Amino acid sequence: MSGAAPQYEMIAAFRHAFGQLFDAMQSHPVFAGEMFTGTEAWLPLMDYKLAAEPSAPECLVIAIAGGTNTGKSTVFNLMLGGKYSAVRSTAAATCRPLAVMPPELASVCLDGRLLPGFLPKAANEAEDTLDRGLHPETLLVADAPGLPDGMVIMDTPDVDSIDQKNWEIANRLRAASDVIIAVLTAEKYQDEKVIQFFREAQALGRVILPVMNKADGANGHEVARAQLEEFVKAARLHHPPCFLVNHDFSLAGNYDPARVMALDGNGSLRDYLLELDATETRAAVREATLRRLVFYAEDFVERCEEQAERVSRLKEEFDERADRMARRYEPLPGAAVGGLFHEFVQSKRGRLDRAIGDASRIVSQGAVVVGRTLSRIVVSRATLESAARDNTEAKLQESHRRQVERLSQELAAGYFDTARNLDPAVSGMVVAGLDRLDTEAAAKCVSTATVKATGVSDDFRHHAERLLERWWDDHRGRRMVIEALDKILLVAPAGIAGVLSVHTAGVGLPEAMIVAGPFMEQFAARVMEYQFGDAMFDFISPWRKEQQEALARALREHIAHPALDEVLQVLDTLEAGPLAELRRTLNQCRQVSVKP
Ligand SMILES: Nc1nc2c(ncn2[C@@H]2O[C@H](COP(=O)(O)OP(=O)(O)OP(=O)(O)O)[C@@H](O)[C@H]2O)c(=O)[nH]1
Ligand SMILES: [Mg+2]
Structure with missing residues (x-):
């Protein structure tokens, strides 16, 4: 029969591609078990019939x-x-x-x-x-x-x-x-x-x-x-x-x-x-066998492709969920972020010094405002919280750590629920991945990776500078207060005692001394924050976004990807070529199978 030789070659190529895929998948026996179930019904068509040399x-x-x-x-x-x-x-x-x-x-x-x-x-x-x-x-x-x-x-x-x-x-x-x-x-x-x-x-x-x-x-x-x-x-x-x-x-x-x-x-x-008629019978049987082979193989290759597609969607879904979880993270800015205000105001100091002739008036007015509105708060903080500013930073970090660990645990629990409802081949691998994962340890890794990243990035520093510069130009009145405050910081701690003792309402020298001591910077930060007002949200949000993105990366790295470890390996194997080769050779077989 003419055409037997090309048929033979194409079937042999398809059979070879199948063998390659089969071998490649053997390192994932559970997945392979599910994947190749049913192929034993049609593989014999090649191995025991169509493989006969022309x-x-x-x-x-x-x-x-x-x-x-x-x-x-x-x-x-x-x-x-x-x-x-x-x-x-x-x-x-x-x-x-x-x-x-x-x-x-x-x-x-x-x-x-x-x-x-x-x-x-x-x-x-x-x-x-x-x-x-x-x-x-x-x-x-x-x-x-x-x-x-x-x-x-x-x-x-x-x-x-x-x-x-x-x-x-x-x-x-x-x-x-x-x-x-x-x-x-x-x-x-x-x-x-x-x-x-x-x-x-x-x-x-x-x-x-x-x-x-x-x-x-x-x-x-x-x-x-x-x-x-x-x-x-x-x-x-x-x-x-x-x-x-x-x-x-x-x-x-x-x-x-x-x-x-x-x-x-x-x-x-x-x-x-x-x-x-032996020749006619043989030819008819061969053609029907090839058609049936293509019919079964088509179904198999489609299932494999769908499986690969599902697995890659699963990765996307897991990543997206990590991102969504990270967006629920609400970190509070600490000293590093607050420090940017101060740095900025300090950078304006040269101008202030040039205008130092007016300064005494401005300084006094500024100090009055600052003193009236904030000294009570600061003093009360001073007495309630024992001196060290580090303590506040540490508390802030602790609250971040708790948040991050809670979000990590919640994410892992969500993955478990999803894994159980996946189809058996994939479900087994994801559940095993999650079982291997020490969720608490992973949450700690995420927390370490994220919380230690609470400093400020160069991007954020640039953003802050631009924003502050704009704000500085737009808010002359408010910036006066900040400039004045910075001036106080310049002469503190000795100077502030005098200014406050003259101008504040009911705050005496002893309290002012406490203020002027270890809380000076915090005091200043509070005032800046207050004066900076509405711009604060714009100022903070990119920083917060950065923190959330850092958390998303850590959640993917320490929770999502370890859970999907084997699934990702399967995906790599499937996408590395054998599946595409199987599809290509099958398409060729289909063409020869429909030839008259
Ligand atoms: N009298 C009679 N006995 C038969 C006939 N066909 C089969 N037998 C008997 O049925 C039994 C089974 O016959 P086999 O030919 O071995 O049957 P088989 O289908 O090859 O059996 P397996 O190979 O074991 O599946 C034997 O004891 C045969 O002698 C028949 O037409 N007449
Ligand atoms: Mg018998």
Whole structure:
């Protein structure tokens, strides 16, 4: 058939890409387990059928299949006219397939070139098919000189075995076959597992020929006819020719192919097979197999792509949640931020000094205002809080730490809830990631990373300078107070005592001395803050945003990404190429599969 070679190459490329993806995913066994579930149903189509090299000799593979103990080995021997396969009354007796073929094919088959995927082994005796010690991939090979050219007949284990290993074998044999003889009995023609097997064989384009074994001849095989009809309908077969073997207890030793006879009385199953156009049948089966492969593989690749998409969305979602959580953080500015006011005012000092002639008046007025409005507050703070300014900073940091740790814990708890509702492959990895995460320790890392970053960045310093400069130009009155205050700081602590003692209402020298001491800077900061008024919010918000962004980064780094650790590795693996290659090679297979 023309086109077989490009088909072969494309399928081989797709198979190779699949293998690469499979290998790459093996370091994530749980995810891989979920991902590759179901592929065992269609991989045999490549490995046991389409992988056959175009140069290998052509053959028509006829497999005898059916439920346990239906008489498959018996029908097989009948068709071959001799005892090739062991017949037993015990269930699931045949456990390894046996392929019988003309001698010239047998040698090619034993070289592994005729029926790909299997481990060929020359059969010594009929009982070999019962040997469970043989490797499950074994294909026993025997030759039968009387068989027509290119014909391979296989006896196979049951398709509905209690032994699950047999299902895999049945799957492979179905893939390898072109024609399947469905051996049924009055007890087994309706079994769901059997029906399923043949339905799929029909979808794979295999030629299915039902045989009712141990048929009762009464009323022109009335019962067998009805049962065959029912089977054909259930397995969705398209009017196949049906056959039967009469119930005959003296069967042993009498292997006559004519005994497997057509239901319509026209010859035997063997005659029918001899007349079948092998080349046409093989080509049709191959095309149907490729179509079915593309159908399954398409579904698989789509699922993988969706999975990769879901996993990458999950990362985005986790990151976004960390960001949202960080926006709930409300840090309060400490000394570093307050210090910027002071620095700024100090930078204006030169101008003030030049105008020092007026200064005494301004200083006095300023001091009065400052004193009246704020001295009481400052004094009360002075008496309530024990001296050190560091204490206030430490308290501030402690409150930040508590906030950050609470937000971290809340975030991790939210991730847990989400993880539990994800699909099983991903859920397992995220839950394991969260289980590995010591939330308390992670929260501390976040807190350390964030709280230590409460200083001011260059960006914020520039912002502050610009804003203060603008404010300075727009608020002449208020800035006077600040300038005055700064002047006081310049002459403090001695000077302030005098100024305050003259101008303040009811605040005496002892309190002023306390003010002038360790609280001088804080006092100044308060006044500046007060005078700076509405501009304060604009001044602080970029700083707060910076703090929130630092927290968001820390939450991602210490909580979101450790939780997603394995998921991110999976994503890296999937995005590194094997999935794209699988898609590319599949698209090529799809093109050749639809070619006329
Ligand atoms: N009398 C009679 N016995 C049959 C006929 N077909 C099968 N048997 C008997 O049914 C039993 C099972 O036959 P097998 O040919 O081994 O059946 P099988 O489907 O190959 O069985 P497994 O390989 O174990 O699944 C044996 O005891 C056979 O002798 C038949 O047409 N007539
Ligand atoms: Mg058998």
